[in-house]
Amino acid sequence: METVTIKNTEVATKVTERISGSEAIVRCLIAEGVKIIYGYPGGAIMPVYDELYKYKDQIHHVLTRHEQGATHSAQGFARISGKVGVAIATSGPGATNLITGIADAQIDSTPMVCITGQVPSHLLGSDAFQETDIVGISTPVTKWNCQVTKASQIPAAIAKAFYIAKSGRPGPVLVDITKDAQFEEFDFVYEKCTKVRSYFPIPKTDISTVEAAAKIINAAKKPFIVWGQGIILSEAEEQLKAVVEKAGIPAAWTILGASALPTSHPLNVGMLGMHGNYAPNKLTNECDVLIAIGMRFDDRVTGSLSTYAKQAKVIHFEIDAAEVDKNVKTDVAVLGDAKASLELLLPLLNENSHPEWHQQFKDLYAIEYEKVIKEDLYPTKEGLTMGEVIKEINIQSKGEAAIVTDVGQHQMIACRYAEFNKTKSNITSGGLGTMGFGLPAAIGAKMAAPEREVVSISGDGGYQMTIQELGTIFQQKAAVKIVVLNNEFLGMVRQWQQLFFDKRYASTEMVNPNFVAIAEGYYIKARKVTKREELAEAVAEMMASKEAYFLEVRVEKEGNVFPMVPSGASVSDIRLE
Amino acid sequence: MSTEKQLYTVSIYTENNIGLLNRISAIFQRRHINIESLNTSPSEIEGVSRFTIVVNMTEVNMKKIIGQIDKQVEVIKAFYHTDDETIYQQSCMFKFRSNLLFEERNIQNIIKDSNARIVTVNKEFFVIEKSGKKEEIDQLYDELSVFGIMQFTRSGRIAVTKDEMKITTLLESFNN
Numbered sequence: 187m188e189t190v191t192i193k194n195t196e197v198a199t200k201v202t203e204r205i206s207g208s209e210a211i212v213r214c215l216i217a218e219g220v221k222i223i224y225g226y227p228g229g230a231i232m233p234v235y236d237e238l239y240k241y242k243d244q245i246h247h248v249l250t251r252h253e254q255g256a257t258h259s260a261q262g263f264a265r266i267s268g269k270v271g272v273a274i275a276t277s278g279p280g281a282t283n284l285i286t287g288i289a290d291a292q293i294d295s296t297p298m299v300c301i302t303g304q305v306p307s308h309l310l311g312s313d314a315f316q317e318t319d320i321v322g323i324s325t326p327v328t329k330w331n332c333q334v335t336k337a338s339q340i341p342a343a344i345a346k347a348f349y350i351a352k353s354g355r356p357g358p359v360l361v362d363i364t365k366d367a368q369f370e371e372f373d374f375v376y377e378k379c380t381k382v383r384s385y386f387p388i389p390k391t392d393i394s395t396v397e398a399a400a401k402i403i404n405a406a407k408k409p410f411i412v413w414g415q416g417i418i419l420s421e422a423e424e425q426l427k428a429v430v431e432k433a434g435i436p437a438a439w440t441i442l443g444a445s446a447l448p449t450s451h452p453l454n455v456g457m458l459g460m461h462g463n464y465a466p467n468k469l470t471n472e473c474d475v476l477i478a479i480g481m482r483f484d485d486r487v488t489g490s491l492s493t494y495a496k497q498a499k500v501i502h503f504e505i506d507a508a509e510v511d512k513n514v515k516t517d518v519a520v521l522g523d524a525k526a527s528l529e530l531l532l533p534l535l536n537e538n539s540h541p542e543w544h545q546q547f548k549d550l551y552a553i554e555y556e557k558v559i560k561e562d563l564y565p566t567k568e569g570l571t572m573g574e575v576i577k578e579i580n581i582q583s584k585g586e587a588a589i590v591t592d593v594g595q596h597q598m599i600a601c602r603y604a605e606f607n608k609t610k611s612n613i614t615s616g617g618l619g620t621m622g623f624g625l626p627a628a629i630g631a632k633m634a635a636p637e638r639e640v641v642s643i644s645g646d647g648g649y650q651m652t653i654q655e656l657g658t659i660f661q662q663k664a665a666v667k668i669v670v671l672n673n674e675f676l677g678m679v680r681q682w683q684q685l686f687f688d689k690r691y692a693s694t695e696m697v698n699p700n701f702v703a704i705a706e707g708y709y710i711k712a713r714k715v716t717k718r719e720e721l722a723e724a725v726a727e728m729m730a731s732k733e734a735y736f737l738e739v740r741v742e743k744e745g746n747v748f749p750m751v752p753s754g755a756s757v758s759d760i761r762l763e
Numbered sequence: 764m765s766t767e768k769q770l771y772t773v774s775i776y777t778e779n780n781i782g783l784l785n786r787i788s789a790i791f792q793r794r795h796i797n798i799e800s801l802n803t804s805p806s807e808i809e810g811v812s813r814f815t816i817v818v819n820m821t822e823v824n825m826k827k828i829i830g831q832i833d834k835q836v837e838v839i840k841a842f843y844h845t846d847d848e849t850i851y852q853q854s855c856m857f858k859f860r861s862n863l864l865f866e867e868r869n870i871q872n873i874i875k876d877s878n879a880r881i882v883t884v885n886k887e888f889f890v891i892e893k894s895g896k897k898e899e900i901d902q903l904y905d906e907l908s909v910f911g912i913m914q915f916t917r918s919g920r921i922a923v924t925k926d927e928m929k930i931t932t933l934l935e936s937f938n939n
Contacts, residue, residue: 321782326789330836331782350836383934384778384839508830 207337208233208368210376211301212241214344217376220272222263222633224248224256226283228276229316231303233368248633248662251654253280255626257287258652261296262630265613266588266638268421270297270351271630277304278316281362282323286620288358289327293617294442295415297356299347300324306366307335320362329357337370341377349379354387355506356419389507391522393530398518399501400534402475408543409435410473410498412458412466412487415442415616416480416505416524423447423609425528426479432532434539436547438466440481442616445606449585455547459487460751461598464558464760465550467751470495471758472546479503480524483513484617493756503527557762558748563603569742570718572599572671578725579641579669580605587639587667588613590631592624592648595677598747600643622651628666629658639667639729646672646698656708659734667728668710668736670701673743681746705736712736765822770799771843772851772922773829775814776806776930778837787814787838790831796820800853800919808930811839817920840933844924851922854894856882857907858914861889867910877903888913 205213211234215223223245227235238247250256253275260271271291275284281302291298305314321333330350334343340363347359403409417426423446430437430447436455437447447454456463458470467489470476476498481487488494491513502509502516503524510519520527562573576599579587585605590613591597597614606612613631615623628642649670659666680694705712711731715724721739728735751760777783784803791798799817806813818825825843832841861884863870874881879893893903900917 322785325782325786326793333781382836385836506834508827508834510830512827512830 203374204371205374206233206237206368207340207363207370207372209237209240210337210340210372210374211344211363211368212237212245213374214341214376215272216241216244217378218270218344218348220245220270222246222248223272223274224250224259224263224630225274226250226253226256226276226280228280228303230277230305230365231274231280233365234274234301234303248629248658250626250629251657252652253283254286254622255629255652255655255658257284257291257298257300258620258623258626259630259633259658260298261287261291261294261623262590262613262627263634264291264296264298264630265627266610266631267634268419268610269634270299270348272299272301274301275303276316277302277320278318280316281320282318284360285324285327288324288360290615290618290620290623291358292327292329294615295356295419296358297351298358299344299351300358300360301344302360302362303368304333304362304364307364308366310335310364320360324360327358328360331360331362333362333364334367335364337367337372340367341375342379345377345379346382350382350385388505388523389521391520391527391530395518395520396527396530397534399477399520400531402499402501402518403433403435403477404536404538406475408473408540409433409475409477410466410469411435411437411477411479412440412470412481413437413443413446413479414440414481416503417443417446418609420480420505420524422480422525422528425525425532427451428532429528429535432537433535434537434544435477436466436544438463440484440487440616441601441612441614443481444601444604444612445609448607449605450607455551457601459484460489460753461602461747461749463551463602464554464749464762465547467749467757467760468550469546471497471756473498475499475501477501477503478514479528480505482506482509485513488513489751489755489757489759493758554749554762562599567742569745570715570721570739571745572596572741573603574718575669575671575721575725575739575741576600576603576643578721582722582725582729583639583641587611587641588631588635590614590624590628590640590642592644593619593621594645594648595673595681595745595747596643596645596671598678621648624648625652625668626655626658628668629655629662629664632664632666633662636665641667641669643669643671645677646670646674646696646701647676649701653704656705656710660708660710664734665732666734667731668705668734669728670736670738671741672698672701672738673741673745674698675743677745678747680744684744684746685752701738702736710734710736712738714738714740716740764826768819768821770817770819770846771825772846772849772920773814773816773818773832773841773843774922774924774928775816775832775841776808776839776928777812777814778839779810779812780837783835783837784814786835787816787832790828791818794824794828796824796828802919802921804921806930808934811930811934815919815921840930842924842928844922848926849922849924851896851920852894853897853900853918853920854892855900855903855915855917857891857912858888859891859907859910860913861885861887863910864889870907870910873903873906877906879903
């Protein structure tokens with residue numbers, strides 16, 4: 187087979203020549219501005235790896251230790267940067283190992299392009315070695331996917347993939363490319379995709395809906411904003427702040443909306459949902475107008491729908507028309523991009539302040555503080571709490587760190603107590619609740635934003651689901667700060683067992699390895715803290731480290747996360763103990 | 764909006780794409796909605812396919828499903844209509860032993876009265892075809908079943924709507 191040797195970038199981008207499909211794949215990625223990809227080689231994707239070797243000065247390939255790690259790293263990359271994350275894998279098991287990350291990206295609207303190798307087209311359907319129907323398997327969890335069997339189809343497929351992943355409500359896409367298409371030569375031309383005939387990424391905003399929304403908001407006595415990731419995805423942080431401030435509306439966030447408005451903002455009244463703050467949950471059922479922006483009324487946010495905000499007029503700003511009236515019936519739906527819609531809304535709003543309404547939030551916060559927060563952050567008991575660890579990280583990072591969490595108790599505590607000064611600072615698996623997300627996502631986040639402090643916070647359970655990615659951290663010299671809050675339990679499940687299954691702790695007790703030794707085995711500086719007096723100094727040492735650092739904190743074994751809206755209960759039945 | 768279940772005809776205009784049937788059927792399957800019948804065909808527009816799917820569900824849920832279908836990248840537009848809003852037909856075929864034609868005089872009357880059509884006759888068997896509403900086909904089946912049906916098959920519903928679909932206008936707006 188003839189090979190084309192490209193000496194430098196200029197030649198690579200200027201000359202249109204006959205190249206192989208595999209080289210075209212790499213050239214397409216370069217044309218899309220991709221500089222880092224995450225993946226794992228294998229038989230059906232080897233021609234692409236051969237080209238990556240050739241183009242290693244232009245694209246940095248990160249060898250993760252498992253394909254799932256590649257997807258979560260690509261997600262972390264996307265979430266902190268707003269760019270498309272890219273993951274690459276071989277056929278069969280390589281491809282199926284991507285699925286958890288793809289499903290996570292789908293439910294959390296994360297732009298990601300996955301490229302998989304596939305057996306040669308003449309073997310499709312023959313149960314060939316490492317053949318799996320990845321297009322069929324990934325269909326329900328991708329925004330779009332396709333299989334390419336001819337080299338000439340590669341540029342258009344990849345261009346379309348990037349366009350679809352990033353535009354409108356973002357999501358993961360998968361392009362499956364047969365090995366013969368990778369080898370085949372063709373005349374390469376790359377054109378970015380700017381439209382797909384059947385696809386309207388951003389619905390047209392009807393100005394009359396914005397006017398109707400403004401009229402309702404201006405007449406409201408107790409307006410309440412609940413925002414989600416849509417604010418971050420459309421980069422509408424400033425517009426949200428302006429609306430909140432001008433109309434004097436208390437605003438609360440879904441877990442994926444965290445950090446869009448600084449934690450310290452006086453009108454930021456906290457997190458919604460099952461383990462959110464007391465006031466925003468309670469007062470959801472007291473507001474007269476509920477203004478949802480870029481959020482989808484997930485069941486973890488709403489609790490029982492039959493008792494959710496029934497007294498309120500509901501306004502929904504949403505880019506995905508299928509989300510309107512899906513869970514909560516709206517009075518006014520404003521379709522469109524959050525940023526553009528809020529810009530239209532702002533001049534129509536009256537300046538307002540609702541001091542008595544704000545006071546209701548403050549009063550309930552005071553109750554939550556006394557019953558929950560005080561003991562979480564300033565414990566009087568002997569055992570270390572997860573909350574005080576987060577508080578220490580807040581103090582020492584001055585609220586500037588990006589917090590990447592896994593799933594479980596530590597996640598809820600981190601999101602409740604982390605201070606966020608900057609947007610795109612909370613990277614977590616919200617919709618899918620993927621244990622094992624945190625560590626690899628932190629790698630992607632750190633590589634996308636090396637100037638930022640990235641702190642990965644996991645529990646002892648989820649950490650061990652993708653612990654192998656310590657190898658990636660070591661090999662890439664990614665200066666991720668890794669905190670494991672170890673309670674020797676699968677804490678959230680144990681909490682439910684305690685509350686709802688008569689303390690029958692079925693398979694939730696963890697007998698753990700020596701985590702410090704494991705981190706040190708990967709040549710990562712490591713330390714374990716068991717006493718309160720050591721905590722501040724250990725966090726300081728971690729923060730001061732220029733390299734990756736592992737900190738295990740032994741926290742109380744049977745701590746619980748409160749407040750809590752029990753599954754299926756109303757948000758106003760939120761429990762403080 | 765009606766909260767009672769009823770039959771809806773879903774019409775979906777799509778790009779012609781290999782994986783799309785899988786993607787669309789998964790939307791129903793995931794929500795435990797049984798597809799009563801499904802038909803895919805070309806549409807009035809070159810290069811655009813049309814799915815006709817019949818489901819039995821509430822209008823509230825129908826609207827949500829249409830939203831989920833409509834947001835698929837390669838779906839141009841999805842609609843739902845009640846029976847009153849569409850002209851619809853199904854087709855069916857019966858295969859019988861040929862001697863019945865001579866031994867059972869009544870069978871010819873049934874064929875004639877039901878507006879069915881004889882497609883082919885040979886020494887061993889003959890085939891009749893009938894298009895119409897499901898009820899008409901069911902009735903014909905009942906009447907013919909006494910003679911011993913060798914084979915029977917019925918197609919999915921195909922339907923056109925009384926209202927205009929305006930797909931061409933929509934496609935033009937995509938292009939601008």
